[in-house]
Amino acid sequence: MGGLCKLLGVLAIIGTLFGLVPFLGWLNWLNLPLAFGSVLLGVLVWALSGNPSTKSGGKAGAILGLVSVGVGLVRLALGGGVI
DSSP states (O other): OHHHHHHHHHHHHHHHHHHTSTTOTTHHHHHHHHHHHHHHHHHHHHHHOOOHHHHHHHHHHHHHHHHHHHHHHHHHHHHTSOO
């Protein structure tokens, strides 16, 4: 489960990076649900797992998702997508 969290976090970061390209800011609207899902799943795995390696995967997924949400929201705010 920790590997899935990391994978979702990495996909969210990649989507955020593509969303930073001019004229592709609309991708952030598609990426935000993925990033929120990564955060939610990461926190659940981090809190409920007893295995240290699974816990670290959940922690990494949650952190990557949070970074992706933050950058995506700032990009949308600067581009006028969120008022």
